[in-house]
Amino acid sequence: MSEAIRITGKGAAIRFGNLDTDQIIPKQFLRGIDKAGLDKGILYDHRFDATGALRPDFVLNRPEYAGTSILVGGANFGCGSSREHAVWGLQQFGIRAVIAPSFGEIFYSNAMNNRLLLVMLPRDVIEQLMNDVDADSNNVIGIDVETMRVRTPAGDHPFDLSARHRHMFLEGLDMIGLSLQQRGEIEQFVRQYWAEFPWAKDVARRTRDRLGAT
Known part of the structure; x- marks a missing residue:
């Protein structure tokens, strides 16, 4: 199945509610005139301490979670300012999808327009997913955009997408491509x-x- 239709990868739990875009990529990483190097700032204050040293206990710094491509986050993920850099940086970091109970509205639009897939599932399902990926770093999550289902070894869960966003992902389109149709x-x-x-x-x-x- 096309990678535009199905995203499969290792998941990691980001157990913060109201994770805002300043936490996703702090303002000091927004000084460039292009998109290059934004991955260096992703979740910087969670990944590094005040001296710039890695926090070894943070999930994305742990060797067993190297190569994570799907984040399982808390409610209101991506709230705060409208910086599109948060989306670009997550993609540069290797993140292809985020699953959470809810998202900040502007972040949701920015993400879906840039083909970072956002999936909303109920809180109890998210909690189970977090527990699963915490218990086993090799727990693979599959997101099927065509059938709109999230599949894990522990369960199979339906999700909703608007017709426009589903069409964009199935056809491999961003907003410009959609307009040009x-x-x-x-x-x-x-x-x-x-x-x-x-x-x-x-x-x-x-x-x-x-x-x-x-």
Whole structure:
């Protein structure tokens, strides 16, 4: 099955409710002019102490959780500011999906538009998943977007996605790609609009030309 349809990987429990985007990627890692190196800041204050040394007890620093690609988080995951860097950094860190009871609204939109899959499951199911991945670091989680089910050795759980987001994942699209599927309708609208309002077309350029502006 296509990787756009099914995500399978090792899970790790992040047992914090209200994990905000400043915790996911602190502000000092947002100074660059591109997306490069954002993985270095992911969950920095949880992964490192005040001296910059690794916290060996934090789950993502433990050798047995190397290669984790699915996070199981607490309620309101990704609340706080709207920084899209939180999504980009998680993806650079190797995270392909997050399962939680609920998500911050803006983080949810940013994640799904960048193809970081977010799955909502009931709190009791999340707690069981956390216990499972804590007990066995080799516990593989499978997320099937086509059938909308999360599968683990301990159970099989349905989840919901909007028709738009499900279509995007099944077709391998981001928001730009989704919009471009309507290219024909967009071009038809533009032609009709300029036919109806021709005086408004290229008005800035024509004004500059008339005034001799450079």
